[in-house]
Amino acid sequence: MAIVAKKRGRPAAAKEAGRPAAKRGRPAAAKKAGRPAVKQVAAPAVDAALAKIQGVADKTAATLVVATNAVAEARKKAAAAKAVAAKSKKAVDVRKAATATGAVAKAADKAATAKVAAVEAKRALVAAKTLATAKAAEAAATAKVEALKVGLATKAEADLAKASAAFTARWSKVRTAANTKQVKAAEKKLAVKVAAADKKAKAKVKAAEKSAKLKAAVAAKKAAAKAKAKAKPARKAKPAAKKVVATKPTPAAKSAGRPKKAAAKPVAAKAGAKRRGRPPKQA
Numbered sequence: 001m002a003i004v005a006k007k008r009g010r011p012a013a014a015k016e017a018g019r020p021a022a023k024r025g026r027p028a029a030a031k032k033a034g035r036p037a038v039k040q041v042a043a044p045a046v047d048a049a050l051a052k053i054q055g056v057a058d059k060t061a062a063t064l065v066v067a068t069n070a071v072a073e074a075r076k077k078a079a080a081a082k083a084v085a086a087k088s089k090k091a092v093d094v095r096k097a098a099t100a101t102g103a104v105a106k107a108a109d110k111a112a113t114a115k116v117a118a119v120e121a122k123r124a125l126v127a128a129k130t131l132a133t134a135k136a137a138e139a140a141a142t143a144k145v146e147a148l149k150v151g152l153a154t155k156a157e158a159d160l161a162k163a164s165a166a167f168t169a170r171w172s173k174v175r176t177a178a179n180t181k182q183v184k185a186a187e188k189k190l191a192v193k194v195a196a197a198d199k200k201a202k203a204k205v206k207a208a209e210k211s212a213k214l215k216a217a218v219a220a221k222k223a224a225a226k227a228k229a230k231a232k233p234a235r236k237a238k239p240a241a242k243k244v245v246a247t248k249p250t251p252a253a254k255s256a257g258r259p260k261k262a263a264a265k266p267v268a269a270k271a272g273a274k275r276r277g278r279p280p281k282q283a
Contacts (some may be wrong), residue, residue, distance in 0.1 A: 053128040057121040062117040067111035074104040 078100035085093035 043180050047132075050128045053121070053125050057125040059116070060114065060118040060121040064111070064114040067107065067114040071104065071107040071111045074100065076105040078104045 078097065079095065081097035081100040085097040
């Protein structure tokens with residue numbers, strides 16, 4: 001009976017060893033439920049592969065449990081057959097005990113094979129879970145980077161608009177000051193030119209007025225002189241005409257030299273009178 005109790009203890013350990021595989025496979029469903037954020041980066045393909053590996057691991061774990069239970073059952077039978085053969089000492093019971101012992105060996109081989117398959121499936125499941133976790137982390141990081149890019153681009157546009165507005169304000173202020181300075185300088189320069197032109201114009205007007213006054217004075221003088229000149233020959237012409245008409249040259253006077261000079265005076269007077277009559281040509 002002690003042998004049976006010992007054999008019964010092994011399947012329990014095998015069952016305990018087979019249960020964690022099923023328990024460990026459950027969190028995969030929870031992970032699947034918690035992955036909607038990673039759907040944009042090939043999440044369905046990763047989940048499908050992980051689900052397939054999880055199914056294989058669950059199947060191998062179940063096979064291991066069945067094989068372990070079979071080993072336990074075969075050991076029970078072998079122990080019972082050995083007990084019967086030990087009591088009866090019959091050849092039939094001994095053969096049954098040997099057959100039962102062989103069945104235990106076969107069941108143990110099957111269990112060992114199932115255990116290897118379960119271990120390999122579990123190892124593949126762990127690797128797949130690790131890979132899925134890494135891909136999920138990569139997808140989350142990529143999403144964060146993309147969100148950061150969008151945020152930085154939006155912020156850059158806002159900063160650019162703000163900087164452009166500030167630059168425009170500064171540039172406009174500086175340009176307005178420069179334009180005002182240029183306008184003031186131009187106004188000052190033009191004011192100087194206008195003042196000089198005004199002064200020059202006033203000087204010209206004054207000179208013209210002075211010249212006009214001088215010309216008027218000269219013209220008045222000339223007019224007065226002309227009037228005076230015209231008045232004088234008219235008064236002297238009457239006596240001269242009387243003298244010329246009254247006196248006739250005598251033969252003695254013709255021969256003398258002095259009378260000729262006297263006769264020449266009226267001619268000179270007439271010539272002078274002719275010269276004084278030229279002002280109409282000047283007009």
